[in-house]
Amino acid sequence: ETGVTQTPRHLVMGMTNKKSLKCEQHLGHNAMYWYKQSAKKPLELMFVYNFKEQTENNSVPSRFSPECPNSSHLFLHLHTLQPEDSALYLCASSQVERDEQFFGPGTRLTVL
C-alpha cells in the first residue's frame, strides 16, 4: 500500500448505529487530518492531530469522535449520526514542519 488509504470506501448506517472509519498513511508523516466534503460546500476541516495529539477541533459535534493511536493511523468513531452527516469523509496527512497535505480516497457515508 502506498500513500493514504481509507476503509471502508462506502458505508451505509442507520441513525442508531455505531461505526468507525479508518485511515492509514504510509508516507512517514506526523500530522493527520479529518475533513468532511458535502455536496456544494467547501471541504471542511474537522480535526487535526500533530504527533498523535489533537490540536484542532473545528466545532465538530460530539457524535464524531476521533482517535489517533499512532502517527500512522487515524480513526473516526461515529454514533447516533443524522442524515445531514451524509458526506464524503476524507483523511489527509502531512509533515508538521511542511505545508503539503496528501489526501486519501475518502469514505462515502450515507446515514439513513
Place this chain on the structure above:
Amino acid sequence: GENVEQHPSTLSVQEGDSAVIKCTYSDSASNYFPWYKQELGKGPQLIIDIRSNVGEKKDQRIAVTLNKTAKHFSLHITETQPEDSAVYFCAERLRGNKLVFGAGTILRVKS
C-alpha cells in the same frame, strides 16, 4: 474571517484552449496557497502550490500566480486535454497547518 472565494463554479473549454480559475483570500497573514484536483471517486490531489515569497510558479502546462496586495491567486492550465476534466480546489493555509478551501470549480474539457 476564514473564507476563500473561488470563481467560476463551472468552466467549459475546448480541448487545446486555456483555463483560468481565480481565488480570493481574506487573511493577509496567509503564506501558502495550494491547488488540488479531484477526479470522480478519488480524493483531492495536490497539483501545484505557491508561497507568498514568489509571484508565479510553473509546472509544465499548469501555473499559479499570486497577487498579495489584492489577496488573490489564480490557476492557469494551458493546452487543456480531456484528462484535465475534474473539480479543482484552491486553499489558503491559516495558522499552524489548517487549510481553508474554496468551493471548487468543475472544469470540463470538450474534445
